[in-house]
Amino acid sequence: MPKTIYDHERIIWLGDLNYRINLPYEKAHEVISKQDWNELFGRDQLNVELRKGHLFDGWNEGVINFPPTYKYKVNSEKYIGDDHKSGRRTPAWYAPHDMCDRILSYGRGMRLLSYNTIDIRLSDHRPVTAVYMVDVEVFSSKKLQRALTFTDAEVEDQLSFEEDSSSGIYNLGPH
Numbered sequence: 001m002p003k004t005i006y007d008h009e010r011i012i013w014l015g016d017l018n019y020r021i022n023l024p025y026e027k028a029h030e031v032i033s034k035q036d037w038n039e040l041f042g043r044d045q046l047n048v049e050l051r052k053g054h055l056f057d058g059w060n061e062g063v064i065n066f067p068p069t070y071k072y073k074v075n076s077e078k079y080i081g082d083d084h085k086s087g088r089r090t091p092a093w094y095a096p097h098d099m100c101d102r103i104l105s106y107g108r109g110m111r112l113l114s115y116n117t118i119d120i121r122l123s124d125h126r127p128v129t130a131v132y133m134v135d136v137e138v139f140s141s142k143k144l145q146r147a148l149t150f151t152d153a154e155v156e157d158q159l160s161f162e163e164d165s166s167s168g169i170y171n172l173g174p175h
Contacts, residue, residue, distance in 0.1 A: 010107035010134060013059070017102045019046035020092045021068065028068075028090045029079070037065050044093060046102060059104045062115030062130065068092050069101055069117050069126040076121065093128075101128060109135035 002008050021028055022043045031039045041047055041064045049055040068091035071080050079091050093101055103115065114131040 006106075008107070010110055011105065012110075012130075012132065013104040013106070015102060015104075017046055019044060019049075019102070021045070021090060022048075023090060025090045032067055032079075032091060035067070037067070040064075040068065046093075056104060056106075059106045060112075061102065061104050062112045064093060064115070066117045066128075069128060071124050072121070072126065074121065074124060077119075080124065101125070103128060103130040105132065 005011060021040055022045060023031065023040070028040070044064070046055075047061070047064075050059065050061060068079075070092050071089050072078065073080050080089065105112065111133045112130060113133055115128070116130075117126045117128050120127060
């Protein structure tokens, strides 16, 4: 049985990772107005770290083809801007209020189908979404029993496998 996160075959990490775009405020807004997402993404701190292999080694993120998700005026499609008192800050793919701002994946057998933002204007942040297609191996009870026998999985007691014929769900429990 998995003991750490890396013991799993496939992992999807949804998080508020707090990475910024390494551009001055004015330059970032200039690039945003051109909708040059490649330029912005190339200056994104998380993207730079992923490319260098410093953090999240082996993890993947989809290409960002949408504007930075933070810091919008509430109920607006405009960023908080020129008024220094309103919290002037360079936009970023960043989520300050426990929302998901980045989605990373780790492992084989996953294909990212969609990575985008949602136009919900209730806060200064736009949440992101991802849709994956994931290969999943389905075991029969006999194959699962054999797999457990030939691995070094820890089994305290002998397990019984009862297949629920209506749903295909396997119940694991001690004899």
